[in-house]
Amino acid sequence: MSGQQCESNPSAALFERERELEVVEQAVRGLCDRADGRREVRRGGLLLFSGDAGLGKTALLQQTRRVAESCEGRCVVLSARGSRSAEKVPFHVVRQLLQPTLAAMSTEERQELFGGWYEIAGPALGIVPPLGPQADPQGVRDGLDWVITQLALKYKPLIVLIDDAHWADQESLSWFTSFAVRLTELPLLVVLAYRPLELPDHSPAFRELVQEGAASPTELRALTPDAVAGLVRDALGPGADDPFCREVWAVTGGNPYETVELIAKAQDRRMEPVEESAALLRDLGAAARGRGLVSRLEKLGPSVTRFAWAAAVLGTEIDAKLAANLAGMGPSEAADAADRLREARILTGTTSLEFFHPLIATSVYKGIPAATRTAMHGQAAWLSADAGKGVAVSARHLLEVHPDNDPDVVNQLRAAAREHLAVGAPDAARNCLERALLEPPAEEDRATVLYELGCAALLTSPQTTVNHLRAALDLPDLSDDLRVDATYRLSQAYAHNNQLREAAEVVADQALRTPAGTGRMRLQAAHFLWKGIQVEEEDAEGRSRRIAELTRDLKGRDNSERALLLLRAWDGMIRGENALEVNEFIDRALVDGKQAPGMSWTNLEWGFEIPSLARIVYAFTDRLDEAAVLFDKAVREFEAAGWSGAHLAFAHDFRGLVLRRRGKLAEAEEALRRGLALGHRLGSGLPLQRNGTCLLIDTLIARGKVDEAQKVAEENTFLPPYSPAVVLPDAACLAGRLLLERGMVKEAIAELEAAGRRLEERGRNNVVWAPWALDLARAVADEEPERARALADRALRHAQIFGTDTAIGETLRRSAVLEGPEERLVTLERAVHFLSTSPCRYEYAAALVDHGAALRAVGRRAEAVERLQAGLTLAERCGADGLVTRARAETEACATKD
Template structure:
């Protein structure tokens, strides 16, 4: 928890607070709350948003505005591990003032009904005020209220509380108590809480009471737009960014201000130029250290099953259905459902209905990258192996299984080779020759069984030919040499003949086509005609390109 000394009326006015991007409505609400408080119409302003939405920055801006208006600013920030410390947040608010205020001021503020707050702040012995303030008896809450009212009688009072969802329950009771008695007080209370923070029992009721208070105004911080991302990128990197770069940054972070800022700092650290095309591609794979620490911290607060489920979703990516995610995480259905629910409630994952057909995804893609990059290579390999087997067993298309196989070391298992070949054929049929070649190169490395090697070489050479890769000729030549029969040699010769012709090696192509077609005349008429047609085409190309005498 952080404590700062309150602003005294004799301190210089601060006028350098930075403009918040796309928070004009929230800043206007803060100005209105401060103005109402100065006129004696106390106001409670609640700022909601997911982690990283800029709630802390907004509260800092509110404090700066209040300081400019010579208000007394008291602040506190809750921490999850300190929520069992009774009145911890209240003590943050008032102890700095109690420690620095002149004795005469302390006596005046803590007089009358406010006297019962003295023992909590260490200004009076506890015996003078009756029972110990371990809970939140009415006399103590009332004393804290009158102390706040007395302070506001001397100068407008602004109280800010960050991460209210983690405040201790006695402090939450005080915020509720104060929120219901702001009319007639020169007090503005501005609190920030997470949108996904929903708690059962007494804590949930107290938080709901704050949000539903009669004098509460609730503002939800929206993600930043692409225009704001562009402005922030230009300001951070000192170079006008390209539209592709801005779009990549915005897509990776979902417009979350914290994640966007950390990503841009990571871009700067890597020396990437935001006006260059490669930078737009690179940002999709960057996982800033601060984001990794943030995600790790959030996962540590959740059950271990939730962390395992999150890692499974990170590995599965777009295939993160409920059953595959549970299988990769090694969880039974009920435990997986509870883990998924905890992650959704924590704002890490989003999903439709929590059923067998649902798909889970990280709210912010950059957090998915952070979780994935945080896996040790052994754990990552095990997860990809489970993902591949699970998806294959579920009948997923080969091109959904193959990426997981690419992330693993070669195994030589026949089913792996077959999935990679099928994914290559599907990609080639869709015109994605580069992707097909990648799958087939990996199938060759597995390696395939001896009797399948010639076909894998031919399929790979064909894909490489489609994307003009020089390696196509070598692979097609090897396929021809290993082909077990004339038909197989004929199919390989078609691809090799085209490849040789395309680079001007006409004589070699013609000799090959003539030789192999001679084997097929009485075996496969259709393939024979195809080779003869290609031979004629190659001869014409040779004549057209021959230099004049």
């Protein structure tokens, strides 16, 4: 029986696999069955087959395909195979899965399938050019999620087969690992085979999925002696004696692949399957692997060996013509070599060649002398480029070439890195640039390569970015523009790594070395940004004076001036300065009343932090309509650009902020939970999670859901020390309020007093963003009424300076509880007056209910009912469940006779 015959006869390779075959049969049939003449929505899942090389994993996947094909068109099979040679080619496995299906579609059909993800995920699949210079990896993964989901839901159930997953590229494994949690929700079955001892280090999450996930892997075992004897007798006849069969098992260790190969070789040699022949089996078996296979290959002649080497270097989906060119052969000689390798069961295929088994490919590749192998990779890189295979394919060969001070290699690797970044594969880009540094680049280019390397890592590894950009800045060859940009991005990396002081220091230091002009102003803006959002900022008053002096006469003539004006507005808002004057700075930063060109949400020069400041200021100065438009635009821009990571999470947080301020509490909660969910995909302890956590807790308290707020706090580790960056609302003030709502008055007082000291020391007096004085007044009112009144008066003074209807009205409302019945009525009437013209509907509803309750308390029931009904109606619109309950209780009390 030949090797090909073994491949076509599943029983030969599937001896003693009854349990595994039953699992496959049940999973496939369960997915494809119909009920009542219509397809039910079937749920898929994940099947894992693990085992060493040659134990039959591939045969099980082939049998899965056969079972699927027997379902008479009720499912679609997608398949791919990892390859050691293509392990560093991003999205290699994903492309194998999807490209055949997509190639059969028209452009219009593909666009309909992808929806809004066409230009985001399409470049990763090689079907459209990249949208821009750097795609967000999370956005690309989300786009791939969408495509595979639509294929499963809109067409037929999918069966996805992935062989040799231990050799899959990092980007494909990253996508699959994140998508795997959805498998049971879809008509999609994934059957995955891998070698457990060769799981890649570059994908720890995938390792955790297959080792500790919900789907327990089926571990394949070697064949028993009886199974091997059955295979021998099936192939060589029932007369094969026991000693011969036992020796076959001893030589192969029961490895199915090696067993089949050894039997095939014995059959080719016309060996008698008797005890006298058993002694020959060991030498025959050694020729099937390792050094024995290499020796057998060498006996086929130098030209055949050279062609096999070329195929091993090219790796997978081997282009026969390219292999011939790499081997230095003409078409006739190459065709003859390929024929002989097929006869020897080393290669299969015609135009596109494959090794008969990964074990053979590994043995041939390792058998190439090291110097020759390296040289052939270098040749393969240039031949691949000439054949139009693209720089990504060329680059994976260049990664194997020894450094040789070759500027062309550096340029090719840099070009490959740019391509990788554009399709959402920053780790692949880092590999290329790190290898380029080893070449090394020309001295005048080294700083630029380090800069590119730092930029490549910005979205995925802030600390790596810091290391490379600092190294770039230490060299003298960066241009002035790149030096400014490198410094700005370095400060962003520090900030994303929660190192705000380092972020502020590095831009301040470089600003001193930068000539006057827009570059220096850009660095100054970054300095004021990272200083101004520090919770424990030193010399906050001094910074405020400096930015006030710097922006006094700025007109917003360029984006550097505009950035400084936006920072001045932020500082004024957080300090509680007059809101009209604060907004004047924003107006000076706009161009014809709109966001300036070059300062969009997705602009890489400025990042999203500075443009977001204006919108946050709007949210806290009662310009909520403008804030809503801009934050909705942020979500659209991030989604259109495929930015599904931190940027989109922040955008949903900002939308939640505006909805919270408007009093649309249920919608705010939904947006904030979505933002938090997006943030959690990126890891834990990130600034965006703290921001989303604070906003969600604040919203839940407003809804009257204190227990849920506490649950969110616990789930998101909302504990001191809080975020080193300013969050919305202030974290310590919010913590004090949550303690107070839970009845933990003593603890709340301590938290609020500490928050108040910190804020007062830094001149941060905005009573909307940080209402610590009002909460503390409420907490100490019973024991220290005079102190409570002084705190409330302090808050009212600052609210009047800030001057918004919300600030004044809400401060009056919350201060009224400290007064006697008659004075309370007057204060609450004033609060209702101010809040009636405020866009913050929840605060207005609360004032109406408070005023109604106060009216009832002094016996003015008719007026009380009118106020309470108005407050109840508005509270219901807001989704303020706690306020609704209170309004109803007060209304019922009005109807009850004393």
